[in-house]
Each structure stands twice: as structure tokens, then as C-alpha cells.
Amino acid sequence: MPAEPDFDVLFAAAAAVQPRAYAPYSRFKVGAALLADDGSVHAGCNVENAAYPVGTCAEAGAIAAMIAAGGRAIRAIVIFGEGPELVTPCGACRQRIREFAMPETPVAIAGPEGIRARFTLAELLPASFGPANLPR
Template sequence: MDPDLQSLFDAARTARTRAYAPYSRFAVGAALRDADGRVHAGCNVENAAYPVGTCAEAGAIAAMIAEGGRAIREMLVIGPGPGLVTPCGACRQRIREFAAPETMIHVADGDGVRARFTLGALLPNSFGPENLTDA
């Protein structure tokens, strides 16, 4: 694995170990690299009122914003089990707010990267900030 991808993997794996998932026991971590090359990580945080929880991707994006970042260069999501843990629909739209359709999203488990998708493949024909600019 190249060093840049390894740094995302390591940050997401560490964040996953800190997830708060007492109800589903489905811990997820995410890490992104912003336009300045900084890595920001997040983990899922569940809540007894289920719709109030936060996804790992949302946590990583919030960390990026808090540090002054505004653009996602690439992202890695890591989760358990035999199925690919890709971003949920809401997170795909969250990512789209700060990433271009060609932005690479890596999907991993504890052993390494299992798949790669562009954001455009995960969220085709998406609605983004440019849709709200004046014509």
C-alpha cells in the first residue's frame, strides 16, 4: 500500500477502535485527506434515539471543517464483516458537498483496502453546491 493510502488506513482503523456503537456493535471508522494533504478521521457515534447517531464519514468531515479544510482529496472507510462498508446515502451526499465526482473513496476492512470507487460511481448525477449558484 502506498504511504498516502496507508496513512488514511491507519487513521481510519484507529478511529474505528474508538467508535461508540453499543447498540449495533457495528464500529466504523473513516479518514479523509483534504486539499492541503492533512488527514482527518472520524468514527460512528450511536445514540439510544437511533436517528440521532453520527456516521464515521460525517465525523471526519466535521473534523476537516473544524481544522479549516474545505475540500476532500480522497477518503477511506473501514468497517467489519464480509460485505463492503460503503458510505450510506446521506454520507455520499455529505461527501459530495466537499468532493468532486472523481474523488476516490476507498473501502476497507481490518486487513486492507477491498474496493475503490469514485464518488461519481457511488452517487451518479448528483446534486452539489454548483447547482445552487446563480445562472
């Protein structure tokens, strides 16, 4: 069984990139950092666009960075956002994470004060559709 992911490192990476988000419309900045299968850490932030549907979420940026660096699986992920409510991944990002993660993959939700909650991907996206559902 792999060692427990270092959530302090992931928190620091997500917190560092969150202020860099491009969010001139919502002013809601989100950062994400993930631990890849090779032990590398990849971060992303949300990037809005005047044509709202073409913006990207922080999780999508972190996943794209992982893929560009050669990673193929998410071992853990932290999503960092501010406000009184938990900033959990949107539905589309839950599915994006599922493409590269197992149901037991830990998903931590953080704010400026630290990790606020931890879930498994299966708790956030039960009975999910993933790569194994497609014939190869």
C-alpha cells in the same frame, strides 16, 4: 494533476479510530479518514445514540473534523468497517462527501485486511446534486 493520495496513511488513520466508535446498540463500528485539500488527514468514527436517528456516521465525524481544522475539500477518503460485505457510505454520507468532493474523488473501502475496493464518488453517487447546482 495532484499526486496519488497515500491510502496507507488514510487506512492507518481509519483503522486506528474504528475501535473507538461508540456503537453500544448495533455493535457495528466504523472508522473513516479523509485527506483534505491542504494535505491534512482527519478521522472520525460512528457515534450512536439511544434515540437512533441522532447518531452520526464516521464519515460525518471526519468531515466535521476537517471543517473545524479549516479544510474545505476532500481529496480522498477511506471507510473502514468489518464483516464480509463492503462497508460503503450510506446515502446521506455519500451526499455529505459530495458537498466537499469532486465526482472523481477516490473513495476506498477497507476492512482489517486492507483496502478491499476503490470507487470514485461518481460511481457511488451518479448524477449527483452538489454546490454547483445552486445559484451563487
